[in-house]
Amino acid sequence: MPATVITGGFFGDEGKGKIVSYLALKDKVDATVRGGVGPNAGHTVVYKGKEYKLRMLPSGIINESSKLMIGPGVIVSPKVLLNEMGKYGVKSRVLVDNNCAVIEEEHITRDNTGHLKETIGTTGTGTGPANSDRVLRIGRLMKDVGILPEILGDVPFEVNKMLDEEKQVLVEGTQGTFLSLYFGEYPYVTSKDVCASAICSDVGIGPKRADEVLLVFKAYVTRVGGGYLQGELNEIEIAKRGWKEVGTVTGRVRRAAPFNFELARRATMLNSATQIAITKLDTLFPKCKGVTRYDDLQVEAKTFVNQVEDATGVNVTLIGTGAEVLETIDRRRNIN
Ligand code: IMP
Ligand code: MG
Secondary structure, eight states: OOEEEEEESSSSOSSHHHHHHHHHHHTTOSEEEEOSSOTTOOEEEEETTEEEEESSSOGGGGSTTSEEEEOTTSEEOHHHHHHHHHHHTOGGGEEEETTOEEOOHHHHHHHTSHHIIIIIOOOSSSHHHHHHHHHTTOSOBHHHHOSOGGGEEOHHHHHHHHHHTTOOEEEEOOSOGGGOTTTSOTTSSOSSOOSHHHHHHHHTOOGGGOSEEEEEEESEEEEOSSSOOTTOOOHHHHHHHTOOOBOTTTOOBOEEEEOOHHHHHHHHHHHTOSEEEEEOHHHHOGGGTTOOSGGGSOHHHHHHHHHHHHHHSSOEEEEEOSSBTTOEEEOHHHHO
């Protein structure tokens, strides 16, 4: 399918980066386009033993013929972007929209004090203050700062042109449904909506251009920062279950709880999901580690997958069984 939108179903850190990189590689996509908030996101991609830590660049990076674009709705940190382009040597494939708003030092300072730091527990990356300056129409845009003119352009035009030419485009969301400014537990949310329609808007495509909406859930729920987490486990129980995670951007230990079927159902509705991916199934069922055929999953794991499908009414088409990109079960051909 030409345009697939990928979003998170819980509170971010569902493993979207891994799923996007799998699709970018397997479907030989022509472009991966980042929507979402900004460098508050941290996507980890592991391919052939190499780990990519991405906060600005799209996770399609491992497909060397895929263009890497950032839509105008995304807040850009030129510093983080430059660092990632240099580290991974991908500058020639990058296109950043002229109208992306820019994170200034002062935004980072504001994000690390008072209400945002203490009550909300933000990532401290400056994205919220940068978004607020944008709404006040006093923030600077990429075209105003005069750096990197060679990678700036009109992302909505390029994306729509590619879709007109039947090219394969992945539209990559960040954060998760229940961190949405509109649909999460305000004020314990991020600074924008992050559901599928918002991600489309971030990159400049209308809702009719999305052929598939792939909603990603982790096999359990994690959350960082403030706010309610139903069924939250204590640290000892988290460690016992092997669910301990540390944030990619902030280094904070993530809170954790079992898979929440009710939230999964609501996220499916809010995103109009057409497919579901489950990541880290091997963390729930260690025998699943590295399995790439659905038939080879143990019966308990299959029962869990069926429960997710029953709760959401949507097919689980991709299943992650390890951190490596190719440790993935792909059921798309069997189902569609
Ligand atoms: P902000 O997006 O940095 O303003 O943070 C607002 C809330 O969203 C905090 O609870 C953060 O921990 C959370 N958050 C923002 N981005 C991510 C992410 O990529 N993964 C997980 N949590 C996030
Ligand atoms: Mg993350």
